[in-house]
Amino acid sequence: MLMRGSPSGRDEAHVVKSAVRTLEILEFFDEVRQPTNVVTVxxxxxxxxxxxxxxxxxMVAMGYLQFDAKARTYLPTDRVGLLGNWISPPLFEDGALLRMMRAVHRxxxxxxxxxxxxxxxxxxxxxxxxxDAIAYHIQIGMKRPLASSGAGRVLLAASSDGEVRSLVHRLNAYASSDAVRIDLPELLNELTAIRRRGYCVSKNRVxxxxxxxxxxxPAELTSRPLVVGLGGRTNVIEERESDFVAIVREEIARHLVRPCGEGGPSVSFAAGHLQPSAA
Known part of the structure; x- marks a missing residue:
């Protein structure tokens, strides 16, 4: 297993080490999904x-982990699963979001x-x-710049052009070289295209x-913008782009959207559903 280290983009000056380690332990268990001993962690x-x-x-004393004295291993308890289940109920109640993700993955x-x-x-x-996936560079907790990553640009598409200009102006002011400066016209054109088609394709960026x-x-499902991403070899993404987009939308509708009259949101996936906020 690869050492996680510090996720890209983390501001080390504003984190408390013990808090970071506690949360990274929970994220680690979310990845391995099996009892694990101290040495492995x-x-x-x-x-x-x-x-x-x-x-x-x-964490055992607090009730978030259980300890098997015979095997000398640890495993999260149900208390971990209950944390945050009140946030965005259409996504998290009954494990709907995770079921959707597993279906997309499968x-x-x-x-x-x-x-x-x-x-x-x-x-x-x-x-x-x-x-054995090639995406070894992607781990829970890692960050990618909003303006230069696929997931980031989809999230940024929810902002108005004025907000985007302010962000780019600030980021370019601190850019270490011309190579990392953001081309504002190119970015605005790309965000317009993302809003029109409802998704972003990114190739060979990292x-x-x-x-x-x-x-x-869909904004109706969550209290803050969230993005579903698929990653794989560039040739596979190119060849199956339309199939993958259709699969994600089908699984979102199947797992997260209730039919009208059942008390849940009704969502349309027509192109152009990504609308920026008011300037």
Whole structure:
């Protein structure tokens, strides 16, 4: 297993180490989904074994982990699953969002993820991938710049052009070189296209021969913008773009959208449903 290290884009000056490690332990269990011992957690996350053991014992005492004394392993309890289930009920009640993600992952055979905006970044908050997948560079918690990533641009498409101009002006003011400066006209044109078709295709931006498709969840379903992403080899993304987009939309409708009259939101996936906020 790869050492997670510090996710790209994390502002180390504004995080408390013990809090970060506690949350990364929960994210680690979300990835491995099996009982795990102290040594495995320590090596996977790059923490000292003594502090890892202390954190795990504390999480057991708080009821978030259970400890198997015979096997010397830890596993999250049901209390973890109950956290946050009151947020955006159409997404999280009865595990609807995760069922949708598993269906997309199974039908496409590609990496599937959920991304949300965190400041000037798109952050991966859930990732499903095969152990031998090429997308080793994508992990839960990692961040990608809003203006230069597929998921980020879909999230940014929910903003008005005026908000985008302000963001780009600020980011370019701190750019270390012309190579990382953002081309505002190009970005605005791309955001217009994303709003029209409802998704973004990104190719070879971070890793050669890797591409992605990002589709925003309908605004009616969530209290903040969220994006469903698919990632795989560039040639596969190119060849099956329309199929993948259709599959994601079908599974969103199947798992997250209730028929009219059942108390849930009714969502249309017609092109152009991504509308920016008022300037």
């Amino acid at each position: 320590s090596e996977a996350l790059g923490y000292p074994q003594s502090s890892t053991a202390a954190l795990l014992r504390s 039908r496409t055979g590609q990496l599937a993820l959920i991304a949300a905006r965190n400041g000037d970044f798109a952050q991966y908050i859930h990732v499903l991938k095969q152990p 890793v050669d021969n890797f591409g992605s498709i990002a589709i925003r969840l």
